[in-house]
Every structure is written in structure tokens, then in C-alpha cells.
Amino acid sequence: MPADRLRVDVEGRALELSNLDKVLYPKAGFTKGEVIDYYTRIAPVLLPHLQDRALTRIRYPNGVDGGSFFEKNAPAATPDWVRTENLPAPGSSKGRETIDYVVADDLPTLVWLANLAALELHTPQWKIGEYPDMMVVDLDPGAPAALKQCCQVALLMRDRLASDGVDSYPKTSGKKGMQLCCPIAGTQSSDDVSAYAKRIAQELEKAHPKLIVSKMAKNLRPGKVFIDWSQNNAAKTTVAPYSLRAQAVPSVSTPLTWDEVSAGASGKRPSMKPYTADEVLKRVAKQGDLLAPLLDGGPELPG
Numbered sequence: 001m002p003a004d005r006l007r008v009d010v011e012g013r014a015l016e017l018s019n020l021d022k023v024l025y026p027k028a029g030f031t032k033g034e035v036i037d038y039y040t041r042i043a044p045v046l047l048p049h050l051q052d053r054a055l056t057r058i059r060y061p062n063g064v065d066g067g068s069f070f071e072k073n074a075p076a077a078t079p080d081w082v083r084t085e086n087l088p089a090p091g092s093s094k095g096r097e098t099i100d101y102v103v104a105d106d107l108p109t110l111v112w113l114a115n116l117a118a119l120e121l122h123t124p125q126w127k128i129g130e131y132p133d134m135m136v137v138d139l140d141p142g143a144p145a146a147l148k149q150c151c152q153v154a155l156l157m158r159d160r161l162a163s164d165g166v167d168s169y170p171k172t173s174g175k176k177g178m179q180l181c182c183p184i185a186g187t188q189s190s191d192d193v194s195a196y197a198k199r200i201a202q203e204l205e206k207a208h209p210k211l212i213v214s215k216m217a218k219n220l221r222p223g224k225v226f227i228d229w230s231q232n233n234a235a236k237t238t239v240a241p242y243s244l245r246a247q248a249v250p251s252v253s254t255p256l257t258w259d260e261v262s263a264g265a266s267g268k269r270p271s272m273k274p275y276t277a278d279e280v281l282k283r284v285a286k287q288g289d290l291l292a293p294l295l296d297g298g299p300e301l302p303g
Helices: 032-050 108-116 146-161 190-207 256-263 278-288 292-296
Strands: 006-010 013-018 023-025 054-060 069-071 082-089 098-101 118-123 136-140 168-173 177-181 225-226
Touching: 006 108, 013 023, 013 108, 023 032, 032 108, 032 278, 108 118, 108 177, 118 136, 136 146, 136 190, 146 168, 146 177, 146 190, 146 256, 177 292, 190 225
Parallel strands: none
Antiparallel strands: 006 013, 054 069, 054 118, 082 098, 136 177, 136 225, 168 177
């Protein structure tokens, strides 16, 4: 076996890992081996959020400064023990009617994906064959607005949703924005969920026009936070909690407490830098999975 390859056993599955010393985050010196180590250690809290969901990966075989590509279809050399599901592909860029999606239900699959430099993991808001069990709104700041303004909007959104009996849980995107994730009943279509999210975004825009915008047009966004209600569209996915992001440092889409969001909104956390892989592992060791309530289901959304 070549010196740059290592055979390992992961929960009874034989895997061949390669190029473990290859640096995938050059500015941080973070290697492929460290990516695999992170995904292995974060797996207990990550895997429940990937369970039964079609997985879209963004792969960076030459690191975050090199080229990347979205991958929905299972690659040709997919091991036979990796779960795949043939599903409709709305919005496929290649015109496919169906795609053989990978489903990451276990640690061996997660390690196999990490070895393919699948740094980013994205999922839809529903499990295979079911209606959405989660509503997601993306809070995207238009400069000079930043994460502080996202936190302010997140608090407004939380209170408005709570008035309808809908709980919301915040996480960073791992980049410049945030997402609110809301467990719902799984009895309504993606169109119904999108329509509700859009209505709430429009209400908040009307109440706070200097802070919030609900329309897609980018020329309307400077200095405001765009509430992207369209994340619930059937063709869209959202970065999974605990997924790495392809930034200069190995940042992570990180669950937050509402106390942290309040501190961010008031400027008490002035840096608001994205959390890194090492920091997130320490947070989980201390706090557990802040998004665990997403796994328990929620209410039906008002019509």
C-alpha cells in the first residue's frame, strides 16, 4: 500500500484513507486528517441531523483555495454499504429527473465522505419520503450590516414565531450570517412552509423597514438583513449544523444559545467571529447538542 494511504476499521467497515497530511485550510494549516478527525468526533451530535436526509456535499479536493464542486449524485466508487436513495431532483442543473443521493446515517459513511474532502454537508428540510419537519429561515446581512444585526433580527423573528406557538433555535451559518431552525409537524408541503415563512418575513419588514428586507433583490440589501424565507423551497438545502465551511479557517455552522444571540444583538460580543472546529468540539463537550429539540418534532404552522 502506498505510504500516503492508511487502512482503518470504522464500526466494522474497512476504509482506505489517503493524503491525511494534505492541507485543506492553508491559512490555518488544517489538514485532511484533521477534517476526518473533526467529523469523527462531532458525529454523535451531527449524525442525528443527517439521519434519513438526502445529502448534498461540496467537495474541495485541493483545499478551500482550490476548485470545488457540488455533488448530489453518489460517486462511481461508492462502497456498497453506503446507503443511497433514488429521489426526484427538482432544479437539477444537469436536467436529471432523479438522483442517487447519499444518506449519511452512520459514522463509516461520514468518514468516507470526509476522506473525499466533502467539507460542507447540506440537507433539505425533510426526511426522505416525508413532508418538511423543519422550517429554516436564513438571515443574510448586507454590508455594512453584519452578525450583530442578524442577531437583532433573530430576536424579532423568535418573538414573532413564538406568538404562533413555533419554537426557533439559532445557529451561525459558519460564514457571515445566521439561520433559525424551527421544528414543525411534518404535515405541510414545502410550498405551505415557504408561504408561512414569507408572510412572517414581510410582516417584520413592514414593522422594521430600516433593518429588514424580505425581497430577493440584492440592491435592496445594503445595511439590512435579508430574511430568506425561500430556504424551504423543495429545490433548496441548508448547511447542516456542525458542518465545516470552506472559509480561511475551519469554521463551523454552530448552534447558539439565545443568551449568546442577545449578547450579539447588544454588541457585547464585538468580534462575533465564526466558531472553529476545535471550539465547537469544546462547546459540545460542555453544552451537548443545542439543536436536539429539532429532532422531537413541533406544531403545524398556521395557515
